[in-house]
Amino acid sequence: MEVKIERLDDLGQGVAFIDKKVTFVPKTVPGDIVDIKLTKIKKKYNEAMLGDILVPSDARIPFKCPYFLNCGGCQLQTMSYEDTTKYKLNKVTSLFTKNKIDVSFALIENPKPFNYRNKINLKIVDGELGFFEINTHKMVEIDACLIADEVINETIILVKNFNILNGNVTIKCNQDNEVLIIIESNDLLNIDIDLINSKINLVGIVINRETYYGKNYLYETINDLKFKISYDSFFQVNPYVASKLFQIITDNVDANDKIMDLYCGVGTLSLSAAREAREVVGIEVVENAIANALENARINNLDNVSFILNDVSDEVDKMDIDYSKVIVDPPRSGLSRKVIDFLIKIMPEEIIYVSCDPQTLVRDYKLLQEYYKIKKGYVLDMFSYTHHVESILILKKRSEI
Ligand SMILES: C[S@@+](CC[C@H](N)C(=O)[O-])C[C@H]1O[C@@H](n2cnc3c(N)ncnc32)[C@H](O)[C@@H]1O
Numbered sequence: 107m108e109v110k111i112e113r114l115d116d117l118g119q120g121v122a123f124i125d126k127k128v129t130f131v132p133k134t135v136p137g138d139i140v141d142i143k144l145t146k147i148k149k150k151y152n153e154a155m156l157g158d159i160l161v162p163s164d165a166r167i168p169f170k171c172p173y174f175l176n177c178g179g180c181q182l183q184t185m186s187y188e189d190t191t192k193y194k195l196n197k198v199t200s201l202f203t204k205n206k207i208d209v210s211f212a213l214i215e216n217p218k219p220f221n222y223r224n225k226i227n228l229k230i231v232d233g234e235l236g237f238f239e240i241n242t243h244k245m246v247e248i249d250a251c252l253i254a255d256e257v258i259n260e261t262i263i264l265v266k267n268f269n270i271l272n273g274n275v276t277i278k279c280n281q282d283n284e285v286l287i288i289i290e291s292n293d294l295l296n297i298d299i300d301l302i303n304s305k306i307n308l309v310g311i312v313i314n315r316e317t318y319y320g321k322n323y324l325y326e327t328i329n330d331l332k333f334k335i336s337y338d339s340f341f342q343v344n345p346y347v348a349s350k351l352f353q354i355i356t357d358n359v360d361a362n363d364k365i366m367d368l369y370c371g372v373g374t375l376s377l378s379a380a381r382e383a384r385e386v387v388g389i390e391v392v393e394n395a396i397a398n399a400l401e402n403a404r405i406n407n408l409d410n411v412s413f414i415l416n417d418v419s420d421e422v423d424k425m426d427i428d429y430s431k432v433i434v435d436p437p438r439s440g441l442s443r444k445v446i447d448f449l450i451k452i453m454p455e456e457i458i459y460v461s462c463d464p465q466t467l468v469r470d471y472k473l474l475q476e477y478y479k480i481k482k483g484y485v486l487d488m489f490s491y492t493h494h495v496e497s498i499l500i501l502k503k504r505s506e507i
Contacts, residue, residue: 108160111138116197116465118181118493122154129154132240133175135184137163153241165189170220171252178240180253180491187219191487194495198464198485205468207475211483211497214350219490222344223254224326225278228262230270230291235262253491257283260306269296278337280326281345284309288337289318312337323398328352331377333402336394340371347488351460351496352378354484355433358458358500359383366425366454367433368418368445373399373411375433375460380411383431388413389421422448433458440466446473453477457501462488464497471499479504 109122111134120134122142129152131142141157156175159166169175169183182190195213202209216222228235229245236248249266250259258277265275265287273291284307289295291313299319302308310320315338323336328349335341342348355378359365363383367376370388372395380386380403388411390396396415403411414421419442432454434441440463441449449457457478461467471480478501488496 107142107144109140109142109154111136111140111163114193116201116493118193124152127152131156132181133184134159135163135166137165173237173246173248173251176239177236177246177248178238178242179251181493182491183252187215187490190491191215191485194487194493195485197493198495198497201464201468205472207468207471207480209480209483209499211485214347214354214484214486216344216487216490217346219487220252221254221256221259222346222490223251223258224280224341224345225276225343226251226254226258228265228275228277230273230275233271235266235270235275255279255283257285257306261285261287264302264305267296267298267301269293276337278324278335278341280324283307284324286310286312286322286324286337288312290314310337328374329356329378331374331381331402331406333372333374333377334398334405335372336398339392339395339398342374342488344488344490347486347496348374351375351486351488351498354498355379355458356381358456359431363430364428365431365433366429367435368422369434369436370399370413371395371435373402373413375435376411376413377402377406377408379431379433380408384410386411387425389416389418391415391417418442419444425452427452429454431456431458433460435460436466438463438466441470443473446470449474450477453503455503456481457499459499459501461497461499462494464495467497467499471501474501477504478502 111120113121120131122129131154139161142154144154146153174183231245234245234247236246257279261277270291271293276288278286286309311318312322355375359379359382365379365383365386367388370376370390376386376388396413399413481502482500484498486496
């Protein structure tokens with residue numbers, strides 16, 4: 107069946123219309139005329155699989171990754187980098203416009219749009235290692251990932267010889283090319299440490315949460331701040347754009363500020379703020395991340411920052427109310443109603459909301475809008491060639507409250 111792709115949806119899939127019914131066609135570009143096969147027919151929409159490209163869009167470029175057509179990881183490799191960032195900027199802006207919120211976002215580009223990721227999670231099913239296919243649990247076996255750091259790709263080849271039949275492997279690295287391998291599997295493994303050490307700079311291997319070899323953490327240095335990152339602690343996946351994010355935090359903090367950093371991870375934003383601020387308190391639920399954060403404050407000689415291990419929604423009940431600024435960087439689910447109510451109760455001068463999901467960002471801002479206006483917005487291309495996007499809103503307390 108022949109259709110014309112009209113636009114991309116929020117997940118980076120092409121949208122076409124068949125008898126006015128929305129039809130999603132992954133891996134296409136607006137303007138493409140393509141042959142499709144319907145894979146799901148629902149009352150309100152269809153899902154389809156791309157067949158032949160009959161007339162390519164003027165905007166279409168050849169994809170570089172051999173797995174692109176099947177792999178569920180990237181969606182935007184058939185567009186120029188400039189077009190991918192335009193799409194993301196437009197996606198976030200129009201989400202706010204649809205909600206009658208007027209804001210213009212500054213775009214922060216990724217200086218290294220390929221081979222930028224310092225972490226990938228691979229599945230292993232019946233001895234095949236890779237990612238899942240788009241919208242399925244079928245494996246796409248891979249030897250390399252074009253958006254992962256080169257040293258991660260060298261490590262994938264080594265992991266393939268570990269004899270893992272079923273499980274998960276996470277490979278993390280830092281900008282010094284040091285590698286940490288994290289495995290979850292019940293199989294009997296065959297790991298040749300000498301061989302690995304002859305090929306890459308291996309820091310450690312963790313198997314089923316136990317340290318099997320070396321260390322269970324890495325260090326990474328960004329903007330002259332050194333961070334210890336345990337195998338199970340969150341860290342931004344793109345160090346080049348993370349550097350810009352951390353700088354935005356430092357630039358938006360003043361010497362008199364008393365700051366709360368909710369969902370602080372290993373303390374990246376807390377320490378970026380503590381360089382300028384009078385005092386910072388970070389809250390995080392992962393035990394190793396808080397242990398890392400405490401150590402990170404020490405190794406960076408910042409003694410104006412403290413950390414609390416707890417669920418943010420439980421801890422806010424116990425917190426003081428005299429904070430001038432609150433940074434929030436929650437997971438994709440956004441802020442709980444309790445955290446929103448806490449922010450409205452303590453009413454800091456500014457809220458710096460860092461978000462990896464614009465849908466929950468706009469949902470949460472709508473609840474704060476009566477009390478806060480948008481001082482500045484940023485769209486950061488943290489996850490190049492995927493539909494994902496990082497955004498920041500700097501919110502200022504309305505003067506009339
Ligand atoms: C998007 S990350 C941000 C981390 C940090 N700001 C950074 O830039 O590295 C979200 C963090 O929130 C933590 N988290 C998730 N749910 C939480 C909760 N209910 N209470 C406290 N921390 C939570 C996660 O462990 C993760 O470290």
